[in-house]
Every structure is written in structure tokens, then in C-alpha cells.
Amino acid sequence: MSQDFKHSFKASQRPTLSLMVYNVGFQKCPPDYGWGPGVRDHFLLHYIVSGHGTYESGGRTFVLGPGDAFLARPDTPIYYRADPTDPWEYYWVGFSGPSAALLLAQTPFSPGRPVLHSAAGDRLRRALLDIYKARGADYPSAVRMAGYLQAALGLLMEDAPARGTDALAxxxxxxxxxxxxxxxxxxxxxxxxxxxxxxxxxxxxxxxxxxxxxxxxxxxxxxxxxxxxxxxxxxxxxxxxxxxxxxxxxxxxxxxxxxxxxxxxxxxxxxxx
Missing domain, CATH: 1.10.10.60 (Homeodomain-like)
Known part of the structure; x- marks a missing residue:
């Protein structure tokens, strides 16, 4: 079994941008490692690159594996846990801002659909890694991280249905x-x-x-x-x-x-x- 690791960055200040990265990182979880039940005050996106685990949101439990992504929404109770025998490795980014919900609305995610299997594959992993590489406590770093976050969300938008097929959205x-x-x-x-x-x-x-x-x-x-x-x-x-x-x-x-x-x-x- 590969060695567990965790690399993360948390913004010490939350700059006022239309899209703000609060935290970002990647982790190979130990068996049964979990978070929650609890709520976040921001959006939190995870993308799984290997292993398996479960995600609970809205009274439903999802069993997820490589290529799957799951999204937590602000003030929504969630719980996620790594598999006891094949724990997952994932990349994540936490973010908020006035444009966050509008950008997410153009992806397949919705309040009723908190998980998806992304066709972007390793491109999404690299986009999330780019956010981590751009990390920093100063304002220019916050702007760069927001730019890479938009690129990652743009990849998720490729998974959305063609325009005009979802009138509500x-x-x-x-x-x-x-x-x-x-x-x-x-x-x-x-x-x-x-x-x-x-x-x-x-x-x-x-x-x-x-x-x-x-x-x-x-x-x-x-x-x-x-x-x-x-x-x-x-x-x-x-x-x-x-x-x-x-x-x-x-x-x-x-x-x-x-x-x-x-x-x-x-x-x-x-x-x-």
C-alpha cells in the first residue's frame, strides 16, 4: 500500500474577489479517514484520482472512485470517508465569491446532483494542481489561484449538456x-x-x-x-x-x-x- 501524504494550503486572509480560493491541496488518505458530519461556509470540490470512498449529502450516500468528483455546498451537512481497504487519493479546492454559484451553474453540478464522473480526466487533476502551485498569501497569488480555478471549472463545464437542453438552468x-x-x-x-x-x-x-x-x-x-x-x-x-x-x-x-x-x-x- 502506498504511503499516506497530505499537501495543503489555506488562505490566511480572504481577499475580496468575485471568485476566491479559500483552500487547496491533494491527499492520499489513510484507511477510514473521514471528515464530518459537518458543514462548510464555502464550496468544496474534490476530484478522486485513485482509490475509493463514500460521500454523504442530502440524505444520500455515494460510493465513488477514480474519475469521480463531489461538491459540497455552503451550509449543507456532508460527510466523506476513505475506503478501509482501498482509500482514495484526491485533489480539492475550497472557494467562494459572488461568481462561484453562477460558474457552478454552468457545470453538471446542482443541489440535487452533488457528484459526477468527469470526462476531463487528468486534465482536471492538473488544473487543481496548478491552483496549488500558484498558492500564496498576497493579492497577486489570490488572483492567479482564482484564474486557475476558473480553468478547472471550465473543464467541468465540458461535462454539461448542450445549451438549450436544460431550460431551468x-x-x-x-x-x-x-x-x-x-x-x-x-x-x-x-x-x-x-x-x-x-x-x-x-x-x-x-x-x-x-x-x-x-x-x-x-x-x-x-x-x-x-x-x-x-x-x-x-x-x-x-x-x-x-x-x-x-x-x-x-x-x-x-x-x-x-x-x-x-x-x-x-x-x-x-x-x-
Whole structure:
């Protein structure tokens, strides 16, 4: 049996980018090595190059082997464990950011499909290794890692069905793109649905199928992500930050911000790294 090993990198700071790598690495697991049950606060992708193991998500258990990939979504309970006799070796990357869910929506992954067998093969392994090789604590390294992550996600997109075969995914992607382009304006879910050309209820169904949340929640989260960037990188007042991110009521913004971050916008600005 080959010797166990683990090589990993964890970002000490989380830079404000549209796509951010939180951690990356590769590991040959010892028998029965596992993680969980637990939840992550970011997306976590694993790609298996040898051996076997099991992945539990959404009340289902998947037995996986070489060429398989599995995805954990934020705040979703998961558990994974290496086989006791043929433990797996895998490469992984943890990531988040406003563009993460939109990019993943163009792959075969969905809230109801957390695993897939990738046709990219060793190209995907090398793409994940490139992220690890670009590791670093400074901002340029974060940008390079994000670029290699996009390349890896692009390989997974090759496994997706041809455009037009999945209407729900197409409507969700178009709705999310409209939100990202117009979040600072006074837009509503009805406006998003009208732009996409579907009913509000159908848009709701599409967003849940692809992003695991309602379009209103997606809009609010995206606005909060933008507000966090402004608090970190601008000298705008809290009220101006709220307005710039699309919140017409600064008190409502502060309440949502405290619920997300556990502190007020002013306190966050003072404590930001």
C-alpha cells in the first residue's frame, strides 16, 4: 500500500474577489479517514484520482472512485470517508465569491446532483494542481489561484449538456446575470422574471434548482457581498455603502449585515484585516 501524504494550503486572509480560493491541496488518505458530519461556509470540490470512498449529502450516500468528483455546498451537512481497504487519493479546492454559484451553474453540478464522473480526466487533476502551485498569501497569488480555478471549472463545464437542453438552468443563469449587472438599482424579483421572460413562480423554481435558494435571497446575498467589498476598500459612509449596494433603507441593510457577519457594518470596517 502506498504511503499516506497530505499537501495543503489555506488562505490566511480572504481577499475580496468575485471568485476566491479559500483552500487547496491533494491527499492520499489513510484507511477510514473521514471528515464530518459537518458543514462548510464555502464550496468544496474534490476530484478522486485513485482509490475509493463514500460521500454523504442530502440524505444520500455515494460510493465513488477514480474519475469521480463531489461538491459540497455552503451550509449543507456532508460527510466523506476513505475506503478501509482501498482509500482514495484526491485533489480539492475550497472557494467562494459572488461568481462561484453562477460558474457552478454552468457545470453538471446542482443541489440535487452533488457528484459526477468527469470526462476531463487528468486534465482536471492538473488544473487543481496548478491552483496549488500558484498558492500564496498576497493579492497577486489570490488572483492567479482564482484564474486557475476558473480553468478547472471550465473543464467541468465540458461535462454539461448542450445549451438549450436544460431550460431551468438557462433561466437561472440569465436571471443571475441580470442581478449581477443591476443589483445597485431598485430591481425586484418581478423585474428579473420579466427580463428572463418567465413567471415569478417559474423563476423561483429555476433558482432553487440551480442555486438552492430563491431569487430574492440571491439578490440580497449578492448585494451584501458588494457592500462588504465597499466597506473593505472604500471610505464611503455606511449609508452610502448601503445605497451603492442597492439597499434603500440603511437600517434594514445594517440588520441584514449583522445577521450575516455577526457585527454591525461600522464594527466590521474597524476590524477588517
Amino acid at each position: 438557462d433561466y437561472a443563469r440569465r436571471g443571475a446575470a441580470f442581478i449581477q449587472q443591476n443589483y445597485s438599482r431598485d430591481i425586484s424579483v418581478e423585474a428579473v422574471a420579466a427580463h428572463v421572460g418567465v413567471s415569478r413562480s417559474y423563476l423561483h423554481r429555476a433558482f432553487h434548482a440551480v442555486f438552492g435558494c430563491a431569487p430574492g435571497a440571491y439578490l440580497t446575498d449578492y448585494r451584501l457581498d458588494r457592500a462588504i467589498q465597499l466597506l473593505r476598500h472604500s471610505t464611503l459612509s455606511v449609508g452610502a455603502v448601503a445605497a451603492s449596494a442597492g439597499f434603500s433603507d440603511p437600517f434594514y441593510f445594517s440588520r441584514l449585515f449583522r445577521r450575516r457577519m455577526g457585527m454591525s457594518p461600522s464594527d466590521y470596517r474597524q476590524e477588517k484585516p
